[in-house]
Amino acid sequence: MASDVGPDLVAGVAVDRVPEGGMIQGQVGGEPVVLARRGTEFFAVGAACTHYGGPLGRGLIVEDTLRCPLHHACFSLRTGEALRGPAFDHIPHWRVERVGDSVFVRDRLTAPTHGPAPPSMRGQKPPASVVIVGGGGAGLAAADALRREGYDGPVTLISADDDPPYDRPNLSKDYLAGTAGDEWMPLRPPSYYTDQRINLVLKSPVVSLEVQQKRIRAADGTTYAFDRLLLATGADPIKLPVPGASDSQLSYLRTYADSRAIAAKAASAKRAVIIGSSFIGLEVAASLRARGLAVHVVALEKEPLERVMGQEIGQFIRGLHEAHGVSFHLQDTISRLEGRRVILRSGTSLDADLLVLGVGVRPACGLAGRAGLSIDRGVVVDEYLETSAPGIFAAGDIARWPDPRSGERVRVEHWVFAERQGQVAARNLLGRRERFDAVPFFWTEQYGASIKYVGHAQAWDETVVDGSLEAKNCAVTFKRAGRTLAVATISRDLQSLQAEAAMETSLRADLQAGSG
Numbered sequence: 344m345a346s347d348v349g350p351d352l353v354a355g356v357a358v359d360r361v362p363e364g365g366m367i368q369g370q371v372g373g374e375p376v377v378l379a380r381r382g383t384e385f386f387a388v389g390a391a392c393t394h395y396g397g398p399l400g401r402g403l404i405v406e407d408t409l410r411c412p413l414h415h416a417c418f419s420l421r422t423g424e425a426l427r428g429p430a431f432d433h434i435p436h437w438r439v440e441r442v443g444d445s446v447f448v449r450d451r452l453t454a455p456t457h458g459p460a461p462p463s464m465r466g467q468k469p470p471a472s473v474v475i476v477g478g479g480g481a482g483l484a485a486a487d488a489l490r491r492e493g494y495d496g497p498v499t500l501i502s503a504d505d506d507p508p509y510d511r512p513n514l515s516k517d518y519l520a521g522t523a524g525d526e527w528m529p530l531r532p533p534s535y536y537t538d539q540r541i542n543l544v545l546k547s548p549v550v551s552l553e554v555q556q557k558r559i560r561a562a563d564g565t566t567y568a569f570d571r572l573l574l575a576t577g578a579d580p581i582k583l584p585v586p587g588a589s590d591s592q593l594s595y596l597r598t599y600a601d602s603r604a605i606a607a608k609a610a611s612a613k614r615a616v617i618i619g620s621s622f623i624g625l626e627v628a629a630s631l632r633a634r635g636l637a638v639h640v641v642a643l644e645k646e647p648l649e650r651v652m653g654q655e656i657g658q659f660i661r662g663l664h665e666a667h668g669v670s671f672h673l674q675d676t677i678s679r680l681e682g683r684r685v686i687l688r689s690g691t692s693l694d695a696d697l698l699v700l701g702v703g704v705r706p707a708c709g710l711a712g713r714a715g716l717s718i719d720r721g722v723v724v725d726e727y728l729e730t731s732a733p734g735i736f737a738a739g740d741i742a743r744w745p746d747p748r749s750g751e752r753v754r755v756e757h758w759v760f761a762e763r764q765g766q767v768a769a770r771n772l773l774g775r776r777e778r779f780d781a782v783p784f785f786w787t788e789q790y791g792a793s794i795k796y797v798g799h800a801q802a803w804d805e806t807v808v809d810g811s812l813e814a815k816n817c818a819v820t821f822k823r824a825g826r827t828l829a830v831a832t833i834s835r836d837l838q839s840l841q842a843e844a845a846m847e848t849s850l851r852a853d854l855q856a857g858s859g
């Protein structure tokens with residue numbers, strides 16, 4: 344039987360229908376399933392990514408993993424386990440049997456359970472307790488990984504936020520546009536924290552860290568002792584002084600509460616001015632357009648995103664926004680507010696019921712700095728994400744880490760990367776000594792156009808455009824001295840995954856050559 348989700352894999356398919364190193368999509372009892380082949384081995388796993396339901400059948404097989412085309416989650420083909428963020432939950436997997444020239448998908452196998460400590464940790468004493476400061480992407484991913492690695496000791500996740508860990512990237516996208524509701528936002532349901540015995544402490548900014556005493560103190564005076572500590576305090580929006588403006592007139596977007604507040608203001612607003620043409624500013628512009636507001640974007644740059652994405656993509660993004668009715672005021676900035684009028688440096692005056700500032704963030708390293716940890720525009724960590732204080736790790740937006748590709752210390756502000764750092768930091772908290780070498784990845788979504796970016800290019804001397812930006816189908820490669828540093832793609836998700844895999848392979852080759 345064949346259906347729109349492909350052949351019935353229980354009835355079997357001819358071996359040569361499954362390409363070597365590739366996959367086909369079929370179904371088992373109506374459930375979409377990917378049948379993949381690697382040499383003589385066949386694997387059957389669920390076809391829907393557990394992050395946002397991305398179509399894994401359009402993803403990429405890399406060794407015995409399957410990568411999601413939407414935001415690069417990585418699953419084991421052998422067990423269905425979610426190996427790297429942004430997906431946390433496994434996909435189902437089935438036993439596959441080859442009989443003659445056909446392969447048959449047989450019984451559904453049980454999900455991998457929290458196993459015993461991995462081999463590299465056996466013989467080592469697990470930490471008596473782990474405390475994680477920061478309930479964002481990195482913090483939650485770390486707590487989750489600790490349990491998945493079989494760590495049984497006390498885990499405390501302390502957050503300054505009012506809300507349990509949530510989907511921060513969505514704050515400027517569907518949630519702000521009003522197309523995703525509150526039910527979409529939590530990364531985990533409340534029962535998860537109880538089931539996993541994760542002591543989640545909210546509304547508790549940590550104000551001091553005593554390294555020698557292995558103790559932290561929250562603003563309400565409560566102290567928490569730790570054996571190992573992870574700092575994952577993220578970043579704070581840079582506040583811009585605006586003469587004539589009261590605090591309530593200036594909106595920033597970092598937290599769920601911020602997004603709710605902007606959405607509430609937008610409900611009665613007609614005109615919005617956004618200062619800054621960062622990803623966040625632009626996503627806010629797109630979301631407010633979706634709500635029907637007139638939107639003006641004011642930014643110092645010649646083209647939006649030019650510094651990060653180059654001129655070509657900058658022009659494309661501007662064109663995309665203009666086609667949706669956004670007005671740009673570039674190479675300009677806000678000079679003051681007069682009532683509801685935003686006065687720009689150029690003298691232009693714009694009416695605004697809503698003023699959103701998205702002029703960048705600063706890593707939240709105050710706590711680490713006061714405790715005497717090494718700081719350099721972020722918390723300095725080594726290749727294992729350990730700070731200058733042994734047993735104290737840092738991950739996510741605060742961490743400045745030695746990028747093996749560029750040889751430079753870099754700090755990136757990407758969701759998936761923060762989660763992956765959290766996951767690796769968790770294993771290192773347990774004594775694993777795993778080098779963090781993931782390829783940076785981020786995506787942005789505006790008016791349905793999604794840009795994926797892999798790698799890290801601080802400065803480049805050449806860009807190569809393959810395809811057409813106008814047709815929203817292209818890959819832009821950023822190079823320095825002939826070497827690919829980063830690749831941005833539009834409507835070429837498979838190519839983005841391939842670029843990521845190629846960077847992983849070339850790093851592995853470099854490391855082997857270095858050690859050989």
Ligand SMILES: Cc1cc2nc3c(=O)[nH]c(=O)nc-3n(C[C@H](O)[C@H](O)[C@H](O)COP(=O)(O)OP(=O)(O)OC[C@H]3O[C@@H](n4cnc5c(N)ncnc54)[C@H](O)[C@@H]3O)c2cc1C
Pocket residue numbers: 476477478479480481482501502503504511512513514515547548549550575576577578596597598623707710738739740741755756757758759761762784785786787788
């Ligand atoms: C609106 C928005 C949209 C974004 N969209 C994208 C996107 O599309 N793609 C992408 O790749 N990236 C995106 N990002 C960036 C991404 O969200 C960040 O890189 C990521 O959240 C970093 O994770 P983190 O865990 O380091 O920090 P965060 O997620 O910011 O978490 C930090 C946590 O630490 C807590 N905290 C801070 N200080 C203290 C303290 N002293 N004591 C206790 N707790 C503390 C905070 O309350 C928070 O819970 C977006 C960011 C924003 C704000």
Ligand code: FES
Pocket residue numbers: 392393394395396397411412413414415416429430
């Ligand atoms: S939907 Fe698969 S990684 Fe997001």
